[in-house]
Amino acid sequence: MKQFRTGLVVGKFSPLHLGHELLIQRAMAACEETLIISYSEPELPGCESYLREQWLRARFPQAVVLVLHNDQHALPHNDADALVHRRLMGWACVHLLKREVDAVFTSEDYGDGFAAELSRYFGGRPVHHVMVDQARTLVPVSGTRIRSDPHAHRAFLSPEVYASFVQTVCFLGGESSGKSTMAEAMAARLETIWAAEYGRELWVEKDGHLVYEDMRHIGEVQQQRERQLRGQANRFLICDTSALTTLFYSREMFDRVDSALEDMAQLRYDHVFLCAPDFDFVQDGTRREAGFRQRQHDWYIAELQHRHIPYILLSGALPQRIAAVLEHLDVYFTPSYTSLVKNSPLMT
Incomplete structure (x- = not known):
């Protein structure tokens, strides 16, 4: 009692x-x-x-x-x-x-x-x-x-409360556009964590033999990762891809999209960066070809504009892209933290 x-x-x-x-x-x-x-x-x-x-x-x-x-x-x-x-x-x-x-x-x-x-x-x-x-x-x-x-x-x-103060930073881009490299690099620069691309992991696990039902599963796991990691992040959670990527591949591979995946693609991120395909295409055994990369890039631009999602195009070498992201995010830092990041040995 x-x-x-x-x-x-x-x-x-x-x-x-x-x-x-x-x-x-x-x-x-x-x-x-x-x-x-x-x-x-x-x-x-x-x-x-x-x-x-x-x-x-x-x-x-x-x-x-x-x-x-x-x-x-x-x-x-x-x-x-x-x-x-x-x-x-x-x-x-x-x-x-x-x-x-x-x-x-x-x-x-x-x-x-x-x-x-x-x-x-x-x-x-x-x-x-x-x-x-x-x-x-x-x-x-x-x-x-x-x-x-x-x-x-x-x-x-x-963690459940702190997660609400963490901003999401999403990187998009066609195959071999430096998206994953940027996500990992920015997580290191900002001393935070990143949500890796589950779709690529599943592709490797299944030796490229994905089925239509995998598309919804990929979107669900990706967003579940982001929710779980947000409370553990530091100011920003870096996201390697979004459900837009899965939606693209669902249309490309199966010519249809699960309605649940359509709903997942409505999720908005605080900052969206699109990696330009402005360097040599690298074939790692899982990718299509340079022409497909360009078509995917063009689709991202059209889709982001159609959905009225603001984005920043990243081009040039990795240091140039990192500098562009930091410049954009600078307003979201306290002065002391901005100085710490810009003067970190990681920036050299």
């Missing part, structure tokens, strides 16, 4: 960090059922409501999660009077979650007043306040500090 039947944790969770997670874990340990409510007006950059809901459900699937979305509810400003916020939470518990709570868990002085107002809202039902790590000694961080640079403070974020 736990101490309380129903506990409540409320927060902006912008972003959800390990201090918040400690608070929720304490509530879950003390309560038979834990309610988590999140809202923010205005939304804080990079912590929009759909992301907060995704984070909370991923980290606490056994809790009851309610995220109030701004486009569905008239929410008070974050700086509104405390009484307005407390009564909103009472209303949300009764009318949206159909529950009253026995305890609220906070790390703030306002917790006693919050519990008292909920008690009044519930008609005098006792509501206890449980204080957790008020001095922030167990998890010395704040949402404001993390928002200033999520990458510098990633140690305070779970």
